[in-house]
Amino acid sequence: MKFEYHVEGGDFLNAGNASGNIKKVLKKLNVDPGVLKRVVVALYEAEVNIVAHAYRGNITADISPQKIEIVLDDEGPGIPDIGLAMQQGYSTASTKVREMGFGAGMGLPNIKANTDDLKIESVVGKGTKITLSFNLA
């Protein structure tokens, strides 16, 4: 089953809406609480990444009894050096974003730690597409 959400860059008020909604869905689907926690934490981080760095993006979650796959596709500046971005503490977040409690450079490493598989594709000047996968079976 597929679920789609739209995220606006800079809209911190609504950051977390998509992950909150997916959480409700997963609870109704009787997904194991441990997996649920990982999905929600990873997705929240990734969602906030779009809000903090990109102009806009779409989140598509595809849920089956075997697997949860969530694609976050954004229009934005892209990531020039993915390897560097994956390092803990590395951050390009603006002072404004940091003042709001985001952008501590823990985002991508935290996402990776919570997913079973993480795929990042990025084109500088165009956008970033990340795919989070969680195994259920």
Add this chain to the structure above:
Amino acid sequence: MTTRNKKPFFHHALRINKNKCIGCTHCMRTCPTDAIRIRNGKASVNPDKCVDCGMCMISCKHNAIIVEQDDFQRIFDYKCRVALVPSVLMGQFDENSGTKSIFEGLKSVGFTHVYEVSRASALIEEAQDEYEQRSDVEFPLISSFCPAVIRLIQVRFPSLLKHITLIKPPLDIAAAHCRNELEKTGINSSDIGIFYVSPCAAKIVAIKHPVGEKKSAVNGVINMDLIYNKIYSFVSNDKADSGKLCRPADNTHVTWELTGGECIRRDNHAMAVDGIHNVIEILDKLENGELDENITFLELRACDESCAGGILVPGNRFLTVRNLIQRETLPPCRKTADKNDAACQNCRLFGKCGSEYLPEAFKLEKLQPRSMLSLDDDMEIALEKMEHVDTIMQILPNIDCGMCGSPSCQSLAEDIARGVAELDQCVFLRITATKDAEDVKTLKESVRNVWGRINNNE
């Protein structure tokens, strides 16, 4: 629902008086766990979802929700009858009524001893400090104080169960301490009856059907509103004792049961939240990983103003808080026990609840999840049902009028997918679709099935 045929997991203290209930939907709309539906003109509670928070009782305008309690006469089954009282009972009386009057009042109705639960608070603080040092705990810790919150987490936030401190609430430690102290004076354990004066429904359930404990040390429960009625005239007529509000000699925090009671001695890494809908908001944030990592302790209480706002507490919650804060500012008692003073006698008899009770405090067992949100235990079937819900939601009006007997359109759609409701319960759909007389007739029938009547003359 797949759990339909199983024995209900939870025992409940809240009951619906079918003679008084008119099916007005107030309780259904306020229930934080979506546990109430209207069927045949009456509210009906799903026992698997109810957490005994009492929001339904507060919202009920017809006094149709009652709280079970033990027959008061049961106290006389015991030679030694202890009233185990939360401090909020003392908070029902202002500084013009002395602590002694309240204690004497409790004795005048048949109790032989009075023990204030908050006397175990210092020990719980010690237990919490020790618990925090363990290597296997998950921060932020969530206090195990409020039984409605524990059940809420079991039902709605099972992934957060491991945050709850496995420490018994003060009530249980107080009961154990009280029993031991009495036994030391030579009284037979079987002659001791400990009765808790409860400010809420959730604590009654916690005693009758404890979570994480095999058996509660308490023998019975008496509701606070009943006790208040019984002792009110005694206390207000006992003018001789005016102005003698006192605080026990040991390190008792009489404000422990109030909002912030557990946080006050902690640094700013602790946070207190009261009111069940506020608690849900914070638990949601915690589950999303949105809470500041510097928060290490959460004091979560289901009632507004914590136990002062308990559904069985007779007085105004803000006045109760004020009275207790005033008492907390008193210096601990230093005088030699007065033989004729009931409050003094109790202080002297029940010594400090010391560290020897610490092992007792850690006896709470691992808490089990009981997610009641899922559409089906089998995810494949749950997915099918969810698609069904989606289809239904596209035709429902989304105005949450409650006429169908479910709290929202979403709930009705889920009830239909679970096979416990029908689409024609939606009155809105029926009205917009109805064209001929035959349809009106069946419309009336389906309204009657939910509401038991079509208008008040029926």
